[in-house]
Amino acid sequence: MASWDADVLIIGSGIAGLMAAHLLADKKNVILITKSNVNRSNSSWAQGGIAAALGTDDDWRKHFADTLLAGLSHHVDEHVEILVKRAPSLIREMEKIGVPFDKSKDGTLSLGMEGAHSRRRIVHANGDQTGKAFTETLIHVLKDRVTFLEETTAIQLLKQEDKVVGVLTDKGVFQAPKTILATGGAGQLYERTSNVPEATGDGFALAYRAGATLADMEFVQFHPTILYREGYAHGLISEAVRGEGAVLVDEEGTPIMANQPLKDLAPRDIVSREIHRKYCEGKRVFLDCRSIPNFSKRFPGISRICEKASIDLKQLLLPVAPGAHFVSGGVWTNQRGQTTVDNLYAIGEVACTGVHGANRLASNSLLEGLVFAEAVAKDILHSKPTIDYMKFDKKVANHIKEHMLPSKKELQEKMTLLVGIERNAQTLKEMKQWLLPYIPIVKLSPSEKVSKEKVEVQNMLLVAWLMTCAALTRTESRGGHFRSDYPVLDDKKWLKTYIKSSLEQDSFIEVHSRADIKKEKRYESVIN
Template sequence: MIYIIGSGIAGLSAAVALKIAGYKVTVITKKIDGGSTPIAKGGIAVAISSDDSPEIHAEDTIRVGDGLCDVKTVRYVTQEGRHAIETLESWGFEFEKGLRLEGGHSKRRVMFKTDETGGEIFRFLLNKAKYLGIPVIEDKVTDLIVKDNTIRGFVTAGRGIINDAEKVVLATGGYAYLFEYTSTQPTNIGEGMALAFKAGAILSDMEFIQFHPTVAKLDGETFLMTETLRGEGAKVVNENGERFLFNYHPKGELAPRDILSRAIYMEMLKGHNAFMDLRDIDNFDQKFPVVSAYLKRHNKDPKKDLIPISPAAHFVDGGVRVNIRGETSINNLYAIGEVSDSGLHGANRLASNSLLEGLVFGVNLPYYVELEWEGISTNDGIINSIRVIDDSSSPSSLPLEQIRKLNWENLGIIRNHERLNKLTSIYYPSRSRPDILVSYLAALAADIRTESRGNHYREDFPNKDPKWEKRIYFRVFNS
């Protein structure tokens, strides 16, 4: 039996692909419609137009990744994008006609389904899984069972020990909800990363957290104002109607996300407000029905009103280190999607490469599950061994909401040693609290990396340093 932990695009596409290939598969997930896929707005970046190519897509990905992309992975994912899309379509999914442009891309290459592509794909894959008879069970995995560096099973809160797992696939998402301002759902607190780390798997790039620049919050309802809005003509302005983003980058609204997030955040620190101006988008209701419905719920008219926005934690570039097969450093334990660090995103993810990564790794998993295990290499970085503290008898009383506030203030868009050191003195590598463990590792990695690169910005080290063109790895210390 192959168990898949998680129910986003990576987990469900892997489950369907494995089932069609003849494997016995079960999906276990803390919350079936939790995670990021059901609320993902933009689309899937793939080179299919006549003036585009996987090579150009790879160049864009590497440029935005700011020196830390794994080039082999980038080539693999961009080349396999068309096959993954064709596979999804062969299962019955239909994209809309045309391609959209998003920030950081040199070509129109974003395939979409309305303006809630992730939600459309999630619902399709979930129904497909159920149609194929794949069990999709809501339960929480609390521990992985590993012996001789090989996965032997896992433990769930509801079912106890599961010991018939030949292979386990982690597809549990990231940890962007560990920040006070976020575009993600409460399930995204890094539990899959914590599970893998405690079991002995190697984590990497934990300091690279992408902040989406344009997140709205009207009457308490948070909503991601999709990147494609800016690709279709939306502008970002201050309270005086000035398009200030060109002061920070010549591409203005279409600059990479890390630059836009810092620009908007820095303007806010100066006392300005930021708004999205949607008035130049033609046929708005038809192009963006989900955004339109959100605005109507809050009595906003896209042809008249400016929509207040701010940056928010959105996506984690790092995670459980894997190769292009999705293999971790533990035999028969795979990690795919946002929980993993394949090296595709480097120091900063190119827009709409996240759904692409999840789909490619999920669809292609059947090709690799019978091959001899290769595992990962750590030759491109430095390994830090961390002793996990067994505090199960007296777990920390630090509430999640306080952690989220601390992370936003000290591990957010602009960092320095004083703030990061504050976190590493409060947090610790807890065995029973994944939110504290993951926050600790992210803060520690951010403190170790004494430079600014991609979406990691240190005001005390504002420049990129060539000596840091390497990864920071973490593994559990075994005495």
């Protein structure tokens, strides 16, 4: 009998995928597939840091409370508790494998402040290049321990007896008893984004077509401060800059967040809307960094971004605008990272673990990648294959014709205008109507003969459809989902929006009460 190509397939090379590979590599044969090169991911671009209750005036309960406050209590509380309790130990473990954390003069970890945190608890590495430090360290320790397949596009998850057994790529078929999705987010659906060009929502589309349940796709977090000059987004300006004292001002120099209780460190959705409204009034917004001493030394990566954008660092007035940053929803998983499809796991931004609620707390994303990569690795190491290896015929749809799809630019313009920072029933219905002709095509898996860009466009259209349908279903404003026709949060409504994967149905949305999914053993019965 033939053997599997690997024990575990990992699709994606961000912090979650790399951490899972690291924890599995000594006992499992791991193949890691990435669409670009292994060094480029949203994780590698992450400037901020990782949140952990390490200070003498801090503990996990405070981190827990801040997480629920930022996400408006739309969480799986048990998963949040796992996240925040595990954080300090994971920081120490990552330090042992070589992550060069920034430290104070006394040798202790330097703790920064970011929006919606009640304590200084953000650890950084190399100033504002934490994500790069983490991914480079993990790639170094993975050398010669796993197989990297770079410049390889995943096209379709392959199933046998309702279990995922591999993936079809543009380089051929790869089969394994376990597959982990770690593909990141979908920021490229919008005109302005902090995400890498590869963040086209591929993992959401792969999972959906394989029959997995997705949840909370309406909660798209927009980062308030993308460096925005002459109509072009040049890169992210980390929230840590505001944590060190920078202030958002309009063209007249008036602070725009002065009336907010947390001022410039309010949750991201609030700050983004304030900036968005200024732009709607025809005014520009700047991040005034002049109060920060040694800015270039404290934020070397951001300084390089500014220099490339021809920004005068002597003045330190940075033109900013909100941009798509993070999808708080995704492929629904339990605390072990298992999806609703056997042998398929999801971790990182592509997953919805319930730890971010309606709006992710700053610097919880890299942490989530580490914590749930660890959970998935433990589950795989303690499980046995549930299916015998069997060769099968790959069945791939070949119904797509390139001229039938719009361009990325056209889709990005529509999503930004109609399903952006503020949306309402009229704009969402308009977007749904525009997408409707493409849905019979994009529900099908792309052809392996179609170009990488067309695969991405097809995935982006499907994810746009799921986001739009979810946003129409939630008739309230909560966190990253702001309905201008429902401007006030109704605390009595605890709705969890699920996107079911019945590809033959016209309606993809079912809504269950929040109480039904409060306990893990209960929500598993609801969504299967």
